[in-house]
Amino acid sequence: MDGKPIPGIVVGRLPVYLRALQRMAAEGRRVTSSQELGEKLGISAAQIRKDLSQFGEFGKQGTGYDIPYLITNLCHILKVDRVWDMAVVGAGDIGSAIARYQGFADRGFRVAMIFDNDPAKVGTRVGDFIVRDTAQMVESIRAAGIRIAMIAVPAAQAQAVADELVKAGVKAILNYAPLNINVPEGVWVQHTDPVTHLQRMTYYLD
Amino acid sequence: MDGKPIPGIVVGRLPVYLRALQRMAAEGRRVTSSQELGEKLGISAAQIRKDLSQFGEFGKQGTGYDIPYLITNLCHILKVDRVWDMAVVGAGDIGSAIARYQGFADRGFRVAMIFDNDPAKVGTRVGDFIVRDTAQMVESIRAAGIRIAMIAVPAAQAQAVADELVKAGVKAILNYAPLNINVPEGVWVQHTDPVTHLQRMTYYLD
Numbered sequence: 580m581d582g583k584p585i586p587g588i589v590v591g592r593l594p595v596y597l598r599a600l601q602r603m604a605a606e607g608r609r610v611t612s613s614q615e616l617g618e619k620l621g622i623s624a625a626q627i628r629k630d631l632s633q634f635g636e637f638g639k640q641g642t643g644y645d646i647p648y649l650i651t652n653l654c655h656i657l658k659v660d661r662v663w664d665m666a667v668v669g670a671g672d673i674g675s676a677i678a679r680y681q682g683f684a685d686r687g688f689r690v691a692m693i694f695d696n697d698p699a700k701v702g703t704r705v706g707d708f709i710v711r712d713t714a715q716m717v718e719s720i721r722a723a724g725i726r727i728a729m730i731a732v733p734a735a736q737a738q739a740v741a742d743e744l745v746k747a748g749v750k751a752i753l754n755y756a757p758l759n760i761n762v763p764e765g766v767w768v769q770h771t772d773p774v775t776h777l778q779r780m781t782y783y784l785d
Numbered sequence: 786m787d788g789k790p791i792p793g794i795v796v797g798r799l800p801v802y803l804r805a806l807q808r809m810a811a812e813g814r815r816v817t818s819s820q821e822l823g824e825k826l827g828i829s830a831a832q833i834r835k836d837l838s839q840f841g842e843f844g845k846q847g848t849g850y851d852i853p854y855l856i857t858n859l860c861h862i863l864k865v866d867r868v869w870d871m872a873v874v875g876a877g878d879i880g881s882a883i884a885r886y887q888g889f890a891d892r893g894f895r896v897a898m899i900f901d902n903d904p905a906k907v908g909t910r911v912g913d914f915i916v917r918d919t920a921q922m923v924e925s926i927r928a929a930g931i932r933i934a935m936i937a938v939p940a941a942q943a944q945a946v947a948d949e950l951v952k953a954g955v956k957a958i959l960n961y962a963p964l965n966i967n968v969p970e971g972v973w974v975q976h977t978d979p980v981t982h983l984q985r986m987t988y989y990l991d
Binding site: 587590591593594595597598599602619620621656657658659663665672673675676677679680682683686687688726727729734750751753757758759761767769770771772773774775776777778779780781782783784 | 862885892987
């Protein structure tokens with residue numbers, strides 16, 4: 580880990596490795612190999628060994644990877660050996676599904692608050708949360724020290740919401756609106772859009 | 786387009802270009818440049834030119850890209866110059882949000898049916914659909930000739946559902962369950978998991 584930054588594409592594979600390892604651990608497994616991981620994930624064993632070796636010495640020739648040890652290390656590298664509070668913006672179908680999603684637990688994240696600008700939604704319950712007014716968003720997020728947010732508002736509002744989130748001190752945004760949002764240096768965005776995923780596949784269909 | 790297959794990473798950027806172009810078209814724009822697109826998307830202009838040039842001659846030095854022409858071509862390349870019917874499996878929060886999602890229209894896709902194995906959900910309404918019993922899934926999908934499906938079931942059931950979908954003739958699966966599913970050669974899978982997206986970003990946070 581001296582000097583050169585790790586390529587983003589390598590960083591992007593670590594959560595996939597971690598997820599597979601956590602699944603094996605839940606099944607009671609203690610040891611795996613780059614071969615086995617590779618078969619599960621459709622990634623070559625050599626690639627997995629190379630990726631992991633950029634972060635340290637996790638496996639032994641012949642004995643493979645100790646699953647709990649590798650999980651502990653990957654959680655540390657990805658900084659999910661803690662729990663990050665998150666804000667959800669937009670209490671429509673997608674925002675509500677996110678706020679109720681059970682899959683964040685034990686993976687480093689927790690929804691802490693949800694916002695909407697629709698007076699008909701503000702004050703209503705979504706999962707464990709009462710929807711807050713977007714007008715209070717910057718203040719609430721800043722006061723709570725929240726640094727991660729998910730945007731689930733219509734495309735036309737997404738950039739303005741992102742600008743507000745940045746103002747509030749958010750450093751990482753997962754954007755569900757179907758357009759690219761721009762953020763300043765030092766803020767991270769990931770876009771998730773079912774249609775772009777689907778179009779990557781239709782390319783290959785007859 | 787002679788001979789060598791286009792790298793998957795290039796194919797994966799085309800839907801992002803298309804989305805940005807469609808947005809510009811909706812704003813009444815007629816012409817753009819690789820520079821402008823690049824700034825919007827955080828991708829270098831050279832990369833965009835190189836990617837597009839693998840599929841044909843779409844731009845002219847000095848005058849840039851004709852937006853409607855490039856949209857027509859990208860839709861054809863990605864095979865979304867038609868509408869693909871899709872099946873959704875799982876009528877929980879995520880499956881229901883997908884079934885009600887308005888963002889598929891005009892982008893090449895349409896939800897056609899939704900399934901669940903929970904007797905309490907089968908027969909209930911989700912958006913425009915009546916939830917069907919998973920027991921009829923293979924037969925219904927095959928009869929309708931559906932080739933794209935989205936999996937929104939708990940992780941423990943996702944692989945079994947994928948196996949059934951493949952049996953039904955599905956060739957492309959968008960998987961929302963938080964684990965890698967395996968499919969035979971000739972079937973495509975994309976995984977979407979908010980946690981892996983989030984962990985890619987927490988890596989960079991302090």
